[in-house]
Amino acid sequence: MADDTPPEVAARAAELRQLIEYHNERYHALDAPEIPDAEYDLLVRELKEIEAAYPALVTPDSPTQTVGAPPLGLFQPVRHRVPMMSLDNAFEEVELRAWAERLRRQIPDLDLDHLDFSSEPKVDGVAMSLTYEHGRLSRAATRGDGITGEDVTANVATVKNVPKTLDSKAGPFPPLLEIRGEIYIALADFAAMNKRQEAAGLKLFVNPRNAAAGALRQKDPAVTATRPLSFWAYQVGEVEGAPEGSHWPATRQSATLALLKKAGFPVSTDARLVTGVEAVIARCLELEQERHALAYEIDGVVSKVDDLSLHARLGATSRAPRWAIAFKFPPEERTSKLLGIQVSIGRTGRATPFGRMVPVFVGGSTVEMATLHNEDQVRLKDVRPGDIVIVRKAGDVIPEIVGPVLTGPGVPKRRKPRWKFPTSCPSCGQPLVRFEGESDTYCTNIDCPAQRVQRIVHYASRSAMDIEGLGEERVLQLVGAGLIADPADLYALSVAQLAELERFATLSAANLVAGIVASTAQPLSRLLVGLGIRHLGPTGARAVARGLGTLQAIMAATDEDLAAVEGIGPVIAASIAEFLAMPTNQAVLARLRAAGVATEEPGTAAPDRPGAAGPSQTLAGLTVVVTGAVPGYTREEAEEAIMARGGKSPGSVSKKTYALVVGDAPGASKLKKAEELGIPMLPAEVFASLLDTGALPG
Numbered sequence: 192m193a194d195d196t197p198p199e200v201a202a203r204a205a206e207l208r209q210l211i212e213y214h215n216e217r218y219h220a221l222d223a224p225e226i227p228d229a230e231y232d233l234l235v236r237e238l239k240e241i242e243a244a245y246p247a248l249v250t251p252d253s254p255t256q257t258v259g260a261p262p263l264g265l266f267q268p269v270r271h272r273v274p275m276m277s278l279d280n281a282f283e284e285v286e287l288r289a290w291a292e293r294l295r296r297q298i299p300d301l302d303l304d305h306l307d308f309s310s311e312p313k314v315d316g317v318a319m320s321l322t323y324e325h326g327r328l329s330r331a332a333t334r335g336d337g338i339t340g341e342d343v344t345a346n347v348a349t350v351k352n353v354p355k356t357l358d359s360k361a362g363p364f365p366p367l368l369e370i371r372g373e374i375y376i377a378l379a380d381f382a383a384m385n386k387r388q389e390a391a392g393l394k395l396f397v398n399p400r401n402a403a404a405g406a407l408r409q410k411d412p413a414v415t416a417t418r419p420l421s422f423w424a425y426q427v428g429e430v431e432g433a434p435e436g437s438h439w440p441a442t443r444q445s446a447t448l449a450l451l452k453k454a455g456f457p458v459s460t461d462a463r464l465v466t467g468v469e470a471v472i473a474r475c476l477e478l479e480q481e482r483h484a485l486a487y488e489i490d491g492v493v494s495k496v497d498d499l500s501l502h503a504r505l506g507a508t509s510r511a512p513r514w515a516i517a518f519k520f521p522p523e524e525r526t527s528k529l530l531g532i533q534v535s536i537g538r539t540g541r542a543t544p545f546g547r548m549v550p551v552f553v554g555g556s557t558v559e560m561a562t563l564h565n566e567d568q569v570r571l572k573d574v575r576p577g578d579i580v581i582v583r584k585a586g587d588v589i590p591e592i593v594g595p596v597l598t599g600p601g602v603p604k605r606r607k608p609r610w611k612f613p614t615s616c617p618s619c620g621q622p623l624v625r626f627e628g629e630s631d632t633y634c635t636n637i638d639c640p641a642q643r644v645q646r647i648v649h650y651a652s653r654s655a656m657d658i659e660g661l662g663e664e665r666v667l668q669l670v671g672a673g674l675i676a677d678p679a680d681l682y683a684l685s686v687a688q689l690a691e692l693e694r695f696a697t698l699s700a701a702n703l704v705a706g707i708v709a710s711t712a713q714p715l716s717r718l719l720v721g722l723g724i725r726h727l728g729p730t731g732a733r734a735v736a737r738g739l740g741t742l743q744a745i746m747a748a749t750d751e752d753l754a755a756v757e758g759i760g761p762v763i764a765a766s767i768a769e770f771l772a773m774p775t776n777q778a779v780l781a782r783l784r785a786a787g788v789a790t791e792e793p794g795t796a797a798p799d800r801p802g803a804a805g806p807s808q809t810l811a812g813l814t815v816v817v818t819g820a821v822p823g824y825t826r827e828e829a830e831e832a833i834m835a836r837g838g839k840s841p842g843s844v845s846k847k848t849y850a851l852v853v854g855d856a857p858g859a860s861k862l863k864k865a866e867e868l869g870i871p872m873l874p875a876e877v878f879a880s881l882l883d884t885g886a887l888p889g
């Protein structure tokens with residue numbers, strides 16, 4: 192880092208990176224975002240501004256340089272030979288003009304007034320890569336972190352408008368042709384699906400994007416087949432061996448869309464070819480006006496330079512191409528009547544005020560509750576029961592109440608008195624406390640039933656122990672019946688006990704018990720996620736579990752040992768240590784172990800695991816980075832092989848790197864960095880001998 196970087200700026204950049212990575216994971220890997228897209232965009236913007244002012248702070252793994260989040264590992268990994276990138280955002284007209292200016296700066300002879308652009312709706316769905324071999328669909332993969340996605344072929348094969356074979360009208364086809372686009376759920380289909388859910392007494396889906404992402408993550412394709420997924424194609428990815436006379440790939444984006452249509456792909460009818468930057472802007476504003484008239488949800492407009500030969504000249508940053516930009520619409524707002532304000536208690540005891548409103552359709556879903564965040568926010572906004580309030584929803588997140596509308600039609604003349612934040616917990620009745628200098632209020636009673644319910648729900652959730660059939664309703668029922676009070680109690684439940692409860696048949700009771708038993712085999716990283724340790728998400732949990740191998744090792748580790756694990760900063764390290772030092776948590780962990788819950792991370796060295804004779808520690812203390820595909824290994828397997836031999840395998844090259852293993856289609860930034868730092872680069876063929884001996888060849 193350069194000496195002239197003020198430490199507080201460096202610290203803020205580090206903090207922003209942690210925050211952005213956390214929210215990336217919530218959004219991309221878990222489909223459970225916590226903050227509005229617009230707020231997320233602000234974080235990214237702030238980090239970009241800092242990095243622009245202090246370029247020494249830019250790291251190759253900064254979220255400003257990377258795409259999405261690595262997959263959760265539910266499906267087989269798929270490497271994208273042509274990376275699936277993200278898009279840079281513009282929120283205002285001036286930013287679109289600035290983008291055009293950047294194009295001209297890069298290619299000075301560009302005539303911006305006469306340049307063609309393809310202006311396309313930015314469909315709010317899930318990016319998808321479809322590979323066709325000899326005109327037949329052979330694989331479907333999610334974007335993941337842009338380099339590695341997940342194989343969801345079986346699920347995508349159920350999507351009706353994804354062609355299984357290409358229409359020969361658009362042939363002859365290259366033997367390998369990758370098509371990219373978006374899987375989404377049309378608004379009418381979404382409404383009908385939720386009606387069916389309601390009629391069947393099932394949970395409603397929050398919004399089309401979440402429902403689409405969830406459908407693609409199903410382990411059983413028969414379930415995916417019941418969800419009304421659709422596809423829009425908008426890009427050609429990898430092309431291999433285009434035959435003589437082939438039209439693939441086209442030379443223009445507009446021609447690509449026409450060709451995709453000819454081949455049988457659904458292509459948005461709202462895409463337009465426009466000339467000049469002013470026309471680009473006009474189309475963005477036009478689509479913003481029309482967005483609610485469209486049959487599907489859009490969150491912006493993507494403008495692309497139409498001439499594909501210019502794409503190669505304009506190039507890309509590590510996360511986004513320079514030839515395209517996404518104009519993002521501002522968050523959506525509607526008004527409704529506030530019926531009352533209540534407080535909900537989360538798993539950490541945080542008391543969050545929220546408003547109950549007359550249902551209103553905003554941002555693609557019907558909203559009845561919206562958050563008010565905390566006590567200060569309620570006071571600052573001065574919203575009172577009975578007020579007409581503005582509800583905002585951006586992206587998929589929990590809607591929020593912006594403030595009251597105090598004048599205009601329908602506004603009551605006399606307002607009710609201010610709402611007061613309750614002094615006791617609505618669940619357990621114990622006093623609520625707000626610590627000095629904090630904006631949140633907590634129920635600090637560790638035995639509070641509401642907290643217990645939320646802790647167990649989290650433990651059983653998909654990204655943690657993944658216990659099927661154990662959602663909030665069931666947990667409430669079991670806690671209410673006095674059968675469980677913490678996650679360890681789950682393992683003592685019997686089929687006979689459950690079958691006595693209402694809404695439980697013998698079969699559902701047996702299924703739930705089987706699900707609970709199956710969870711004992713989950714790897715340590717999932718157990719760590721399930722414990723709900725502050726700041727520790729799935730990525731951090733995997734890093735700790737892989738770095739230290741066993742729960743025993745983690746419990747024996749000091750703050751410094753934990754912070755020495757690649758990917759774990761001091762904040763997370765302290766939080767883990769604090770959690771594990773608490774006797775109540777130690778007691779639950781001891782009972783979980785006694786119940787047979789696994790406390791090891793498979794494939795790690797775990798030197799203190801009795802009887803585990805792992806491979807010899809040829810790479811003890813050495814850092815080996817892998818880039819590109821190493822034949823015979825997935826990325827994870829290669830990294831695990833290094834770690835099993837005592838080494839570390841982070842995602843980026845640094846001074847400390849012992850060697851860079853270079854496989855097929857390596858990452859340019861890693862090669863460059865290794866070259867700059869003089870790090871030995873080894874071909875993938877010698878990977879096996881490196882593992883065996885730890886020695887560098889030659």
Ligand code: IVH
Nearest residue numbers: 276277278311312313314318373425493512
């Ligand atoms: S082009 C190199 N076109 O937006 C980027 N993306 O924020 C290629 N998206 O991952 C993407 N509609 O999931 C493109 N007409 C469109 C799009 C579109 C939606 C999504 C896509 C992409 C994300 C980037």
